[in-house]
Amino acid sequence: MNKIDVNPVIVKESLGDKLSKEKHVWDEYLEAKRDKPERQVLAVGLGHRFHEGPWLFHDLSFRLEPGEIVGICGPSGSGKSTLLSLIAGFEDPTSGSVQRFGINRICWVFQNPHGMPRRTAIDHVTQPLLGQGMNRVQAESQALAIMEDFHLIDVCARDFKELSGGEAQRLMLARAVASRPDLLLVDEPTAQLDQLTAADVDRTLAGIAQADCIVAVATHDPNTRSACTRVIDLARHRNTEKQ
Structure with a gap:
């Protein structure tokens, strides 16, 4: 994930301006984190079998970090x-999904x-x-x-x-x-x-x-x-x- 500067230099600003600006930068940081999740593998409802054979596993959900x-x-x-x-x-997978971030x-x-x-x-x-x-x-x-x-x-x-x-x-x-x-x-x-x-x-x-x-x-x-x-x-x- 690209780093975002969350500590801008603030010069001669009122306390209210400082808080407002810092909140704005923090909101941008949180939005960037939502858009670019941390490194992880996310599996939801995972199941797999070969052709019509027995299921190796099913209903498997996990997160790897x-x-x-x-x-x-x-x-x-x-x-x-x-x-x-x-x-x-x-x-x-035969069923479910795996996502990599x-x-x-x-x-x-x-x-x-x-x-x-x-x-x-x-x-x-x-x-x-x-x-x-x-x-x-x-x-x-x-x-x-x-x-x-x-x-x-x-x-x-x-x-x-x-x-x-x-x-x-x-x-x-x-x-x-x-x-x-x-x-x-x-x-x-x-x-x-x-x-x-x-x-x-x-x-x-x-x-x-x-x-x-x-x-x-x-x-x-x-x-x-x-x-x-x-x-x-x-x-x-x-x-x-x-x-």
Whole structure:
């Protein structure tokens, strides 16, 4: 949202004029906020199924905002990844609506990471930083700082094809952080990680959320679920008899 100056300089005005002018500016500010809502995702009456099959979920309403990690939980086949796709706008819901405000850049970290086999790990993180206008030295310095948060310093010079599954998944998370998204969607971020590394990843995701980013995480991991600010449990919104 564009910032509006709500503190105009007032010189030699009467108290009444000052109050009137300040009220006018404040009214303009509130009107601008109404016209341009804060960054958020708003879902109302959301439901989805494939073709004429059973409903994955229905009557699901929620709001996603920066500053929190929202966990999307439920048994296998309950539609966790599908809900991420609906939130991103990659698919249209069968019923209900999803609206996105103030979101220009979306990053999705898949459960099965995909990278460039013959490019180094640090290249993957440096690339989006170069795209933001940094020079090579600045980008590599920032990339190393991000990779350290994900325990990737020791593999920064390795090609992607040489990384383990857990390392590759953490690398894609690091790349997403470097992209500075408005909306970050993560599918099972700790599925291939040991408990200590998973806890660090959860803390890093919390830090991303505090940096004005909306974070939604699909997970089976009870520890990741506990680390979330709140949880959307799809098991509570499943009804195969809905018409």
